[in-house]
Amino acid sequence: MNEDKKFVVRTRGVIIHEGKLLGVKHPHDTSFCALPGGHLEWGEDIKECLRREIVEELGVVPEIGRLLYINNFMDGDIAQSVEFFFEITNSQDYIKIEHIKTTHAYEIAEVCWLEPIGIIPIKPNRLWEDFKKGEVLSDVIRYIDMHNIKYENNY
Numbered sequence: 001m002n003e004d005k006k007f008v009v010r011t012r013g014v015i016i017h018e019g020k021l022l023g024v025k026h027p028h029d030t031s032f033c034a035l036p037g038g039h040l041e042w043g044e045d046i047k048e049c050l051r052r053e054i055v056e057e058l059g060v061v062p063e064i065g066r067l068l069y070i071n072n073f074m075d076g077d078i079a080q081s082v083e084f085f086f087e088i089t090n091s092q093d094y095i096k097i098e099h100i101k102t103t104h105a106y107e108i109a110e111v112c113w114l115e116p117i118g119i120i121p122i123k124p125n126r127l128w129e130d131f132k133k134g135e136v137l138s139d140v141i142r143y144i145d146m147h148n149i150k151y152e153n154n155y
Contacts (some may be wrong), residue, residue: 001113008075010083011050014035014068014127014136017091020113021131023122024057027109032121044122046084057108059100062089068136071144073122085127087137107127 012035015022023033038053040046045066054062065087075081088094096113114120114131120130126144131138 006079007080008079009040009144010037010048010081011040011046011053012083012085013050013054013062013064013088013089014085015062015091015094016137017095017113020115021122021136022091022094023086023112023114024108025110025112026107031038031111032123033112033114034123035127036108037083047086049083050086055102057102058094058097058111059091059102060097062088066139067141068138069124069127069144071127073124073146078087083124086092087115087153 024036027035036054036057037050040049051062051065068087071083071087073081118131126142
């Protein structure tokens with residue numbers, strides 16, 4: 001294996017309130033929304049990472065619920081990424097976050113409440129398609145592989 005290649009583990013929060021999904025735009029590319037979250041630090045638990053990242057980016061402590069998705073994809077030609085998407089159950093606490101001071105506000109260009117009929121896409125595409133169909137929240141863990149194929153399992 002080429003020593004320049006690496007694996008990256010990320011966590012993301014799925015925050016849905018009254019049918020809208022909270023997305024964030026990053027300064028490097030505002031053409032799409034991602035879900036809040038970020039990279040795992042060495043020795044950090046996946047849920048600890050999600051809690052830390054959401055507090056840093058949005059300023060609200062999340063209540064972390066079910067694992068909803070696992071996404072495995074190539075991030076360019078030097079990194080393979082695995083993302084874990086968890087439900088955030090205290091969505092009402094994120095309604096008026098635009099005035100909260102955060103330590104990592106520079107990482108977020110815009111916070112958006114997205115509707116299923118919206119035109120701004122969310123990555124990964126499979127999650128965006130499920131959101132438009134009202135199928136994001138489920139008791140089934142969905143796995144999205146590098147070819148954007150979704151597998152469903154009860155783990």
